[in-house]
Amino acid sequence: MTFMHELVCIVAYDGTPLNPLRVFEIAARLGSFTKAADELNVTQPAVSRQIATLENFLNVRLFSRDRNVTNLTPEGSEYYARIAPALQAIASATSDLRARELMLPLRVKIYPTFAVKWLIPRLGTFHKSYPRITIRLVSAVAPVDFSRDRVDVAIQLGSTADRGVVSERLFPDVIQPVCSPALLRGSVALKTIDDIAAHKLLHSQYRMRDWPDWLLAVNRPDVISEKAMTFPSSVLTYQAAIEGLGIAIGQPRLLQSELARGQLMALFTPIARNLAYYALWPADRPQNRGLRSFMAWLRAEVAQQTDPIAPPGKARPSG
Numbered sequence: 001m002t003f004m005h006e007l008v009c010i011v012a013y014d015g016t017p018l019n020p021l022r023v024f025e026i027a028a029r030l031g032s033f034t035k036a037a038d039e040l041n042v043t044q045p046a047v048s049r050q051i052a053t054l055e056n057f058l059n060v061r062l063f064s065r066d067r068n069v070t071n072l073t074p075e076g077s078e079y080y081a082r083i084a085p086a087l088q089a090i091a092s093a094t095s096d097l098r099a100r101e102l103m104l105p106l107r108v109k110i111y112p113t114f115a116v117k118w119l120i121p122r123l124g125t126f127h128k129s130y131p132r133i134t135i136r137l138v139s140a141v142a143p144v145d146f147s148r149d150r151v152d153v154a155i156q157l158g159s160t161a162d163r164g165v166v167s168e169r170l171f172p173d174v175i176q177p178v179c180s181p182a183l184l185r186g187s188v189a190l191k192t193i194d195d196i197a198a199h200k201l202l203h204s205q206y207r208m209r210d211w212p213d214w215l216l217a218v219n220r221p222d223v224i225s226e227k228a229m230t231f232p233s234s235v236l237t238y239q240a241a242i243e244g245l246g247i248a249i250g251q252p253r254l255l256q257s258e259l260a261r262g263q264l265m266a267l268f269t270p271i272a273r274n275l276a277y278y279a280l281w282p283a284d285r286p287q288n289r290g291l292r293s294f295m296a297w298l299r300a301e302v303a304q305q306t307d308p309i310a311p312p313g314k315a316r317p318s319g
Contacts, residue, residue, distance in 0.1 A: 020054035023047055024062060025087050028080040033070055105136040106290035109154035112139045113204075113234040114277070117254035119155070126297050133290045141206055146282040152291055153281045159274055164284065168295070170277040170302050171253060175214055176270035178250035180242055181262060190247075193220050193268060200227040200246030204234040210249035217271040238264070253305060 027036035027047060037044040055062050062076035072080060110119060115137055123135065144154035146165065157173055177196070184190055188198050193215075201211055208230075215221050229246060231237040238255065241248040242263050250264065258264040279298060281291060 017053055017057055020050040020057070021083065022087065023050035024054050025080065025084055027051060027063075027070075028072055028076065029084070031070070104288075104290070105134040106153070106294055107136045107138055107151040108294070109138040109140060109144050109149060109151040109156075111141060111156070113238075113254065114155060115139055116235050117238075117251075117257075121257070122301050125301070126294070129297060130293045133293055135294070144280060152285075152288070153279055153294065155277060155279055157275055157277055159276070164282065165280050166283045167278045167280050170279060170298065171305070172272045173275040173277065174252055174270050174272045175210055175249050176252055177214065177247050177267040178238075178241055178255060178259070178264040179247045179267060180244040181265055182244045183247070184265060186244075190267070193218060193223055196247060197223050197225045199225060200229060201225045202237050202240050202246045202248040203228060203230040204237040204248075205230055205232050207234060207249070213273055214249055214271055217273075218269055256305075 023036060023040065026039055027033055030036050030039065033047045033051070034044050037047045040047070051063060058079075060075050060079075061073050062079060064071050064073050108119075119137075126133075126135065138149070138151050143158075144151065144156060155170070179190070179199075183199070189195050190199065203211065212221070215223055227246070229240065231240060234251070234254075237248050238250060238258070240246065241250070242258065247267070250266070252259065252266065252270060255264060259266060279295060281287070287295075
């Protein structure tokens, strides 16, 4: 049996205190409690206490101490000679594994609209903070199935997570009518909710409930327009609104740039549905370093974003 295996057995069954063992290795290698304290960024008495803990556990003196110098005892020298290669092998193996983990891309499944309008414009800040982590986007509308999809994390719209999936709420699904400034300057008035009926309503194929849900929330389900256009994605729906083809139901959090630049104008009242965007990952897989970093960055980005309301001066009366 090699000493590496002996160390594992001791840790598993004998309860050898690992932190004092690490402190001992550093102090023995540097030949000084003071230098060990500097490397560990702790006080010299803290190092002394850790060494004393290990000595008490082993029931042997590892260092001979006097006022000016700290030397290994013969037992300490023999112990250091045996444990140092094992600890160095553990450190090397850990470093290699962490380096390999960072080389693997973090696979993120995401809706195309969320990717284009929210995530991609912010990814530059992620790469500045974590230059060694590569993000690989998997664009799809279908719900994630971690037993089938080869992804590490997904960002999806929903209300609850499936069993076996960890979910973290990012922000609510807030919706609000939007249109181009040119449409507001057109011959057909758009001052009250009743005026919506005279305009073409733009729909996204995957969000066909947006218009009915918004009208119901503002107590006007009776408003019906006979003119409509449906697009295969929200990205195309929003672009159609920018081009003045009609009124779309927008997601203000995803359209902050267009609203700020005046390409779109928010109309009437924003409403929040019983839905939210969630980050999802499988509960039976440990979070690797890439996922932990991505989630920390994602939380910070969400926290920085303001509440999704229409920019000042751009909202129309609720009618």
